[in-house]
Amino acid sequence: MALTGRRGALSEHALSPHDDVLRTAAPHVARRRFLTVTAAAAMLAFATNRPARGATAAAELDAARVSADPFTLGVASGDPLPDSVLIWTRLAPEPFAEDGGLGRERLVVEWEVAADERFALVEQRGAATAHPEYGHSVRVDVKGLMPDRHYYYRFRVGGWISPTGRTRTAPAAGGETGAMRLAAVACQSYQDGYYTAHRHLAQEDVDVVFHLGDYLYEYPVDASGGARRYNDRTLPDVFNRETVTLADYRLRYALYKSDPDLRAAHARHPFLVTWDDHETENNYAGAVDENGSPPERFLVRRAAAYRAYWENQPLRAEQLPQGPDARLYRRLAWGSLAQFDILDTRQYRSDQAYGDRPHPQGPESDDPARTLTGAAQESWLLDGWRNSGALWHVTPQQVCFSQRKFEATTPARVSMDAWDGYRASRDRVVAGAKAAGIDNWMVLTGDVHVGYAFDIKDDFDDPGSRTLGTEVTCTSITSGGNGSEKPANWDTYMRANPHMQHYDGRRGYVRVELGRLRAQVDFRTVSGVTRPGGTVSTSASFVTEVGSPGLKPA
Structure with missing residues (x-):
């Protein structure tokens, strides 16, 4: 919502590389080519800030050295499909520090998905890497789940266990869901x-x-x-x-x-x-x-x-x-x-x-x-x-x-x-x-x-x-x-x-x-x-x- 109501004199239409069909306003073609070039330059700059591989990869932090709760930002899930759901967390033992308190090291995070809140019936488990290039965020697309079911999930780093999240899958495609x-x-x-x-x-x-x-x-x-x-x-x-x-x-x-x-x-x-x-x-x-x-x-x-x-x-x-x-x-x-x-x-x-x-x-x-x-x-x-x-x-x-x-x-x-x-x-x-x-x-x-x-x-x-x-x-x-x-x-x-x-x-x-x-x-x-x-x-x-x-x- 506009809070200031101000805008500069620019009125050209915006251009995105995803949208090459906004060509109807011919007077702006040169402007749009310029925006495409600058967008490509920005994209290149950010593409280089991805997790490296091999010898140039960030060092891995021993989970046992994490001395404060890394799950201060909680857990989340999203975009449920009939057979999968995305689960998320972001590690930050010092949430108001620029690096979250984890520096430039990567960290392996264990995760579990269960059919019950006590995790007696674990359906799936695995490990994911929290990369500094992604702000030590972790996302797992958990596949192979049953449709229209509730699940519980959590993460672990060393001796630290995240809060438990509750999520669910969508009903089967075309299924006759009542409400x-x-x-x-x-x-x-x-x-x-x-x-x-x-x-x-x-x-x-x-x-x-x-x-x-x-x-x-x-x-x-x-x-x-x-x-x-x-x-x-x-x-x-x-x-x-x-x-x-x-x-x-x-x-x-x-x-x-x-x-x-x-x-x-x-x-x-x-x-x-x-x-x-x-x-x-x-x-x-x-x-x-x-x-x-x-x-x-x-x-x-x-x-x-x-x-x-x-x-x-x-x-x-x-x-x-x-x-x-x-x-x-x-x-x-x-x-x-x-x-x-x-x-x-x-x-x-x-x-x-x-x-x-x-x-x-x-x-x-x-x-x-x-x-x-x-x-x-x-x-x-x-x-x-x-x-x-x-x-x-x-x-x-x-x-x-x-x-x-x-x-x-x-x-x-x-x-x-x-x-x-x-x-x-x-x-x-x-x-x-x-x-x-x-x-x-x-x-x-x-x-x-x-x-x-x-x-x-x-x-x-x-x-x-x-x-x-x-x-x-x-x-x-x-x-x-x-x-x-x-x-x-x-x-x-x-x-x-x-x-x-x-x-x-x-x-x-x-x-x-x-x-x-x-x-x-x-x-x-x-x-x-x-x-x-x-x-x-x-x-x-x-x-x-x-x-x-x-x-x-x-």
């Missing part, structure tokens, strides 16, 4: 408050958690941790600066993952993650940053941010960045019940129109050459819908998909950072959903630090037009402080957007149960985040029926 539960979270600015929502999420009975972006924020964090003034610790000065380098981003993840409530949520549920802007820099668009820096400089920063993101999330090797580029969009299924198409709306997007300021839609924002997803990702999404046999099609992504007018007047301003600023891109996606016959479509959104529920309309300016699906925005974990139930613009937004069924400005998360006949959406709201503790309650519930899109109060 599943998911949660969606986003926007967890450390300095804005305590992770009360994560503490309650760890106790929820859900199958998976979608993290929709802004896992961390690049802004400085002062010694008291911002709003976390009830902490009994003082943070080092290393956090009181904006993240720019790989070391900066690694340390910031260490700060966030030092939170026990976030660690508890990761240990309890498998996460499916995607980024938004703040994992790199506020409101960046492709190779264009907020302040109009030279693209070659920003791409180096983006490479550092992407590398640190992969190191600190339960992602497979397929998502390992190649310099400033990473294939984060991907597709997972839950039997025949649901298909999840996880999007990346930052890496491939055209620069925001009208200087990234709220503005009525106009020729600049409506240019058909503009894209939020990039053409390759857009084709991937639409092809996936055409070839799907799932009952529900869930699209976890970052920014508001539905029209969201800021005034009840005409013309009304809208966000140039959301899909409203890329109407041609949205129109192509909507047309693809209609052509594929997607009847039960749900978009999951983060970014805006409030809870919304929208009906996705065939024509947002005609309240009587056909409803094509639903959009659920999951508010923030902490970003924006405590918030309020009805922000000052509540009446205006509800009048200006008749397809908006719900608006709540407090913190929390969304819980969704997908069934064979209907889906239920519960907005879970915490009492506050600027003091530790706090309660959680269901502030609103809606249902949408199979074959009858649209939200109704539960």
Whole structure:
């Protein structure tokens, strides 16, 4: 979410080596060739920082010499498939030291996966290497598991044993799964408050958690941790600066993952993650940053941010960045019940129109050459819908998909950072959903630090037009402080957007149960985040029926 609303004069479309089909804007060809060269240079620089082999490899540290708990950043799992799941940890006996307290030595880590929490029925075990080049992170793609099962996992280094994580596999491909539960979270600015929502999420009975972006924020964090003034610790000065380098981003993840409530949520549920802007820099668009820096400089920063993101999330090797580029969009299924198409709306997007300021839609924002997803990702999404046999099609992504007018007047301003600023891109996606016959479509959104529920309309300016699906925005974990139930613009937004069924400005998360006949959406709201503790309650519930899109109060 934009916090400063500033952008430099650059307006060229971003280019990624993954997306060679954004050739329609001919005046930018020379610029794009330049970006391709600089991206390649950054990629080469980061490709050399990979674990070496043979005589040049980093020395191996004797696990017996690790004298402090190396599992301070917890454990996590992610992206469950019917026969495998990815398990993760990152070793850091000194989490606020640049090297995590392990220097430049590699370390062998043992792991186990069991059918029970006591590890009496160990299904698989093995060893993996924590390389300094990857921030001593460890990921194991555990294969050969049974579908639709819960498993427990842990790691060991010498005499140190990690916390136990609980994960699960997806149902068998095409299996007739009756129901599943998911949660969606986003926007967890450390300095804005305590992770009360994560503490309650760890106790929820859900199958998976979608993290929709802004896992961390690049802004400085002062010694008291911002709003976390009830902490009994003082943070080092290393956090009181904006993240720019790989070391900066690694340390910031260490700060966030030092939170026990976030660690508890990761240990309890498998996460499916995607980024938004703040994992790199506020409101960046492709190779264009907020302040109009030279693209070659920003791409180096983006490479550092992407590398640190992969190191600190339960992602497979397929998502390992190649310099400033990473294939984060991907597709997972839950039997025949649901298909999840996880999007990346930052890496491939055209620069925001009208200087990234709220503005009525106009020729600049409506240019058909503009894209939020990039053409390759857009084709991937639409092809996936055409070839799907799932009952529900869930699209976890970052920014508001539905029209969201800021005034009840005409013309009304809208966000140039959301899909409203890329109407041609949205129109192509909507047309693809209609052509594929997607009847039960749900978009999951983060970014805006409030809870919304929208009906996705065939024509947002005609309240009587056909409803094509639903959009659920999951508010923030902490970003924006405590918030309020009805922000000052509540009446205006509800009048200006008749397809908006719900608006709540407090913190929390969304819980969704997908069934064979209907889906239920519960907005879970915490009492506050600027003091530790706090309660959680269901502030609103809606249902949408199979074959009858649209939200109704539960």
